[in-house]
Amino acid sequence: MEQDAASLSGEDNFVGKSPCCSDSEALSQGDKDYADILELNQFDGLPYSSRFYKLMEERKELPVWRARSEFMDTLAHQQFVAVSGFAKTGRSSQIPQWCAEFGLSVQFQHGMVVCTQTHSQQAVDLALRVADEMDVNIGHEVGYSIPLEKCCTSETVLRFCTDNTLLREMMSDPLLERYGVVVVDQAHQRTVATDVLLGLLKDIALQRPELRVVLLSAMDPTPKQLTHLSGSEVPVIRVEAPGAGEVVYSSSGGDYFCSALRLVLEIHRSEEWGDVVVFLVTTQEIDLARDILCHEVHGLPPHLGGLVPIAVHPGQPGSLPILGDEEAEPTRRVILTSSPNEDFFWADRSIRFVIDAGLEKRCVFNPRIRTNSAVIQPISAAQAESRKQLTGPAGKCFRLYPKDRQLPAEARPQIVESDITSTVLFLKRMEISGMGHCDFIDRPDPGCLMHSLEELDYLAALDNDGNLSEMGIIMSEFPLEPQMAKTVLASCEFDCVSEVVIIAAMLAVPSCFIDPPAELKAEASRGHVKFQHPEGDHFTLVNIYKAFKQRQQDPYFNEEKWCQDFFLSHTALLMADALHAELTDTLRRIELPISMPAFGSRSNTLNIKRALLAGFFMQVARDVDGSGNYFILTHKHVAQIHPLSGYGAKSPKLGLPEWVLFHQHSFSEDNCLRTVTRITPEEFIQMTPQYFFYNLPPSESKEILQNLFNHADSECGEEKRPSQEEQRQEPPSERCVVQ
DSSP states (O other): OOOOHHHHHTSSOOOOOOTTSOHHHHHHOTTOOGGGSOOBOTTTSSBOOHHHHHHHHHHHTSGGGGGHHHHHHHHHHOSEEEEEOOGGGTHHHHHHHHHHHHHHHTTTTTOEEEEEESSHHHHHHHHHHHHHHHTOOBTTTEEEEETTEEEOOTTOSEEEEEHHHHHHHTTTOTTOTTEEEEEEOOGGGOOHHHHHHHHHHHHHHHHOTTOEEEEEESSOOOHHHHHHHOSSOOOEEEOOOOOOOEEEEOOOTTOHHHHHHHHHHHHHHHSOSOEEEEEOSSHHHHHHHHHHHHHHHTTSOGGGOOEEEEEOOTTOTTOSOOOOOGGGOOSEEEEEEOTTGGGTTTTOOOEEEEEEOOEEEEEEEETTTTEEEEEEEEOOHHHHHHHHHTTOTTOEEEESSOTTOOOOSSOOOGGGTSOOHHHHHHHHHHHHTTOOOOOOSSOOOHHHHHHHHHHHHHTTOBOTTSSBOHHHHHHTTSSSOHHHHHHHHHHHHTTOHHHHHHHHHHHHSSOSBOOOOGGGHHHHHHHHHTTOOTTBHHHHHHHHHHHHHHHHTSTTOOHHHHHHHTTBOHHHHHHHHHHHHHHHHHHHHTTOOOOOOOTTSHHHHHHHHHHHHHHHTTSEEEESSSSSOEEETTTTEEEEEOTTSTTTTTOTTSOOOSEEEEEEEETTTTOEEEEEEEEOHHHHHHHSOHHHHHTSOOOHHHHHHHHHHHHHHHHTTOSSOOOHHHHHHSOOTTTOTTO
């Protein structure tokens, strides 16, 4: 049932009085007027505060407010609704509130409201803002749940979360029966999780006609998106933006980076007051630009005012600055960021200038070499428009590319260029829950799909019919990549759970190592070397975590200073600690054994390596010439060990091992192996499924391993090697004990 704006703003239809004044008292106080009779908040039953009315006036000024009646009427009569409008139109903050009002009008008999975001920080920021506007307490009526952090209760009526969080929730609630309205925000970014969610919502909506699905996008959804959601026409409500300022085109001649920095300094010298957002391309560019501007600040005349560069990396929790009002901050801020951060500054009114390089970096998965390649390409026309809208009507947008450059209309869907092994594992789990096949808007790349199925098969997550095996079901319980989930399960058999869970947690969060400016690199190396373990980087991570936890027990311990002294990320360590607790709880919930810590013993070291190989036998390399050129077994590529590795530093403490297991191959950035641990070929053949080994391309390294296989077979007195199909059916226990 729709409520008019006057009811919400307190202009009419008062339904309650202040609890400190009874009816008789109110009548006896004739000098009291309506200002003393307060309307009660429909969500918590308490009187509205004065701030609620102040914020209500601001909300009415938002462009989306003009579409309120149309939206509420459409939501009442249609199962699917699409709303298009840029970030500063108010779509992300107002639409979820109106959905909550719609749910309240029917007493939430069909469930609560959930709103998805693509990034954790946006989910938190929106929840805080919306709770403030609704005049309720965060974590009660309005809350959020993101990976490793939850701020809501069973009574929460409006919850913000990441799209990945909602997908994991569907494993226990496949029809989303807790919710009456699902709001999918930022659908224009076409992330893998968002596309999968929309694919499943189409099937859920058929089974739950009462469910409402709201699609929010910066631009009009494509006909393909709309027809995918429903066979009938999906109504689209278009919110007109208030308009942006002047657009200035300037060809940078390819050197957009230097042009952007010169333009920042020119704006500071000659333009009116206001903050600047600079859209660069890579993380390295963002950090370098911050360092250069910090250096240039010292040479600026004092009368120009302060200039504060702020690096904002996409997808890193806690990286966004707290943006205040212009009057409260006398300095000009320069916010250095990249895609997909076009929506991150929706609440900031101090931005007056945008500098747009017009390019973005996308990671494209190559199934042939089993790694991502970085591709620098033009942004879409919708992204360019979103960036322009951040300036507001009085600002300026400087585009560092020619006016006649043809930009693609929309961003390429991530589902067609990403490694979807985790997604396939999730969808196999959903099939067990009774869900049909996911109806993708755009089908995944066939090569990537075949790679995902092959990898899950190697990990024993699939049975002979291609369905999820018992091992695969348990693997899907963990919020980890399939290879790491298999490693955790193997650690239960090898009695090294305590240590492997630490490794899993440390590798699933951003790197704990801080790479400082050039003048501090030597000092950082001395700090990092104190934690180095002779067996490799996985063991070094255990050393760091244990040192951090041990010092936490000291009541006088200053965590942030300790991390600063050793050039470690305090945020990353806290995230790892939270994930460690979550993984431990998951193991207890599914009744898997948790071993006692035994880190440092010879048997524990060997068992940790076995567990790692159980999941990462596909990521093994050999130093072919003794000089650090590592030949990767799966695709004959040669790479080096990353300088931040204990081996990469070539310190006297750690020599270069011949055989290594690596966690990541950063192919397009620096062609380096990251997080590397020493192994032996004997350990490799013990833990590797033979049918994987036989599929390796021919090489000298494979011949060495083949000789070891033959020697092991002759010692066991084998008369005949089993066929590949027999190996798949019944892997030898002495070689692949966790299959």
